[in-house]
Amino acid sequence: MKGRIPPADPGVRALIRSARASQLSRRNLLSIGAAGASAAALSACAPPKPPAGGVAALKLPTDVSAEEKIVRWANWTAYLDYDDTTQKYPSLEAFIKKTGIQATYSEDIDDNDSYVSKVRPQLEAGQDIEKDIITLTDWMANRLIRDRLIQPLELIQMPNAGNLLPALREVSFDPGRNYSLTWQSGFAGIGYDKAKVGRELKSLDDLFSPDLKGKITVLSEMRDTLGLIMAWQGVDISGNWGKPEFDKAIAKVDELLTGGFIRRVKGNAYMNDLKSGNAIAGIVWSGDLFILRAETENDNWEFTIPESGGTLWSDNLMVPITSTHRRNAEALMNYYYDPAVAAEVAAYVNYVCPVVGAQQEMEKLDPDLAQSPLIFPTEDYLTKSNIKGFRALTAAEDQEYSAEWAKVVGN
Amino acid sequence: MSAVAHGAGAPAAPAGPDTATRGKFLPYLLLLPGALWLLIFFVVPLAQLFTVSLQSQFPGYPGYYYRDVNFRNYLDAFTEFAPHFGRSLLFAGLATFFAFALSYPLAYAMAFKAGRWRSLMMICIIAPFFTSFILRTIAWRQILADEGPVAKVLNTLHLLPGGHITETWMAVVAGLTYNFLPFMVLPIYASLERVDPRVLEAGGDLYANGFTTFRTVTLPMSMPGVLAGTLLTFIPAAGDYVNAELLGSDRSTKMVGNVIESQFFKVPGGYPTAAALSFTLMALILALVFVYVRRFGTDELV
Known part of the structure; x- marks a missing residue:
């Protein structure tokens, strides 16, 4: 033995x-x-032999898309156009009508880690997680594709996929986009209620000031919160930083938590705290504040990229290895890459739209939004605002840093 | 599966065609479904969890671990998360105390004074159970919110040092007390209801005043209910993570349940630590309950 x-x-x-x-x-x-x-x-x-990992051949389940016309999609909160009066998702309803594929949409994902930890054992065991599309951030997509838990996409089934922004086509975790397709991109920055704060917040120094003590929420997404703080400390987050820079940022978060500046470190649920007034400012995702404006009917919610810089991330649509409705999933992805549909979604979610041609379509819907740098950022805007992606971590760094992050936020 | 079939089959096997022995084994036969249930859904997962708690990290493969007999997990888990254990026991203890302080008068009133209001009071205690536990806790977040009535009143009276209630230990203890209150009320009520009023009258006949009767007759007779209530409150409260997660803060109020949750779900390769923490918590609670029952629970418990 x-x-x-x-x-x-x-x-x-x-x-x-x-x-x-x-x-x-x-x-x-x-x-x-x-x-x-x-x-x-x-x-x-x-210690036994190391796990096989990427060596094993990918075994795809038999596709039953033609017989079962369904597609089940897991996504984040406030991430698809929603009509309050009909309580439906208009663009998704249009998809159902057009294709006859019954799409079910669920806001199951609050945090990359907690969602994947829940479904991962089932994916590894080959049990259906009852989802045909999952939407996860770059670094998590990286982990899942690396661990062979994602099905390859048939680009030939998705003519519209060619509309993907050139900048997003060659990503390190999925060169050529064989496994994933960007859903939305976005920024992390400062969000606040201008009326309640009573002044403009331009930098993290403004945010972490004594008068806001205990009224600030930050994201549980390590790469966003730490990314912003590292940029504040003068680190190029997409560059080749190492453990000392990471430790310095962790120490800062520790100090802010101990000092009572940060009230909670949360996933997407931070929106509830902003709504209830438990927090009036924080490190947030760009689109959420616009949704908050609509939901609370309060136009004082502001989003800004701090002067020191912000983070850029993307969430990716992927078909989990257990899905038997890949074709239907591809039909849905193809549908959302139609520039007109993409513009419709972008007008609601206010995140960076990854579809070429959506800007022209947006001109028809809402000329103001077509000029918004938060939806259609120019290269110039990104450089000027120092918006960057958090550099990819090696597996060992990933584990070490995640554990330290978990420790500093209280567990 | 073979192990399961064995354990389950053993007591049933002798109940063969011999009718004389059938009566003798009937109780065991009746026990079988429950025993099987416990075996499959309690003993076996427990054994599985125990093996996980002894596994080691795979060097160089984050998130993977291999079978091992690594007792260091326990030492690491306990030393690193000792404050969380302390908080779990402290908060559960406080919640049990407050739940008792609120429940006893309530149960007493229901048993002896309520008259025709008794069933209405009972419904009021049980009705909240028809809504989800999580929803009720989230509702507490709104009630205790900074802009909510409680925090506003306390703030205007300058009685709130930090300026808010949510994200403090007070909110967590309040949430625990609220959520487990019925588990305290019902057993106490059940044992008070059984008290024969003639016994209380006898106390009066023997020249005891109301308080003395309560102290020497009513309270001792309700002890089985108090004991059951405190156990039913303390044990789940110590392992609870929902209240600390929804009402508490990141730093100073996290309990063991929260650490277990984050080690299982958020830290890659945290399974062994989480399993070790679960076992340590179980052992701690078992030890405490054992001492408690030994000290206070006499034969009256049965």
Whole structure:
């Protein structure tokens, strides 16, 4: 046995596979895993062979798109045009009408980590997570594609995918966009209620000032909150920074939390705190404040990129490895890459639109928005505002930094 | 599966065709569904969790771990998260105390004074259960919000040092107290209701005043309910993470449940730590309950 024991994950996976063959429920599977694990625990002390990772061939499930005309989409809060009166998503309704594919949309994702941690075990075990499209940020997309949990896309099924902004076509985690398609991009910056704060907030120094103590919320997304703080400390976040710069930023967050400046570190749920008045300013995502304006009917919500710079991120549509409705998912992605539809969505969500031609379509819908740098930023705007992407972390850095981040925010 | 089938099959097997022995084994047969349930949904997952708690990180492969017998996980988990354990026990203890202080008079009034209002009071206690626990806790966030009535009044009276209630330990303890209140009221009410009024009258006949009767007759007779209520409140409150997550802050109010949640769901490769934390919490609570029952719970518990 020694040295030949398979690593825990593939081992459990194999058990689950064999168990599925004998038609058992999920609960029972866990128990089998336990029996196997306890037996192996007694004998295994030497580290086993490393996990196979990307070497294994990708096995795609049989596609039943033609028979089951459904597509199930998991997305973030306030991320698709929504009509309050009909309680429906107009662009999605139009898609259903046009294609006959019944699309179900759920705002399941509040935070990359917590969502993926929930579905990952099922994806690894090959169990349907009941989603055909998931929408995750670049770095998380990187992890999932690397771990072979995402299906490749058939670009031939998606003629509109050619409308993707050239700058987004060659990304480090998915060269040539074989596995993912950008949903929206956006910035992290300062958001605040101008009336309640009583002045303009232009920099992080303005934000973390004594009169706002305990009224500030920041994002639980490490790359956004730390990215802004690192830029504030003069670091080029897309450049080749290392542990000392990271530690310095972590120390700053620690200081702000201990000093009571930051009230909560939260995922997308921070919007509730802004609504209830528990927080009146914070580090937020660019589009959310516009939604907040509409929802609270309060035009005092302002979004600015701090003088020291902001972060740029993208969320990506991907088909999880367990989905049996890939074709339908592709039809939906194709539909949203139609410039007219993209403009319709952008007019509501106010995030950076990744579709070429949407700006012209926006001219027809709302000429003011067509000029908004938050939706259609020019290269010039990005450089001037020092908006950058957080550099990709290696797997080891990823783990180390995530653990430190979790520790500093209280767990 | 074989292990499961074995354990389950053993007590049932002797109940064969022999009718004479059937009666003897009938109780075991009746026990079987419950025992099976416990075995499959409690014992086996527990064993699984225990093996996870002993696993080691895969060097160089973040997020992966391998089977091992690594007791260091326990030491690391306990030393690193000792404050969280302390808070869990402290908050659960406070919530139990406040729930008791609120529940006893309520249960007493229901049992002895309520008359025809008794069933209405009962409905008022149980009705909130028809709404989700999470929703009720989120509602507390609104009630205690800075712009809400409670915080505003306290602020104008200058009784709130930090300026807000949410994101403090007060909100967490208040949330725990509220959410577990019925678990305290109902057992106390059940044991008070069983008190024979003639026994109380006898106390009066023997020249005891109201307070002495309460102290020497009513209270001791309700002790089984108090004991059950405190356990039903303390145990789930110590493991709760919803209240600390929704009402507490990031730093000073996080409980063990929150750490377990974040180690499981947010830190890559945090499974062994989370499992070790779960086991440590379980052991701590078991030890405390054991001491408590030994000290206060006499045979009256049954």
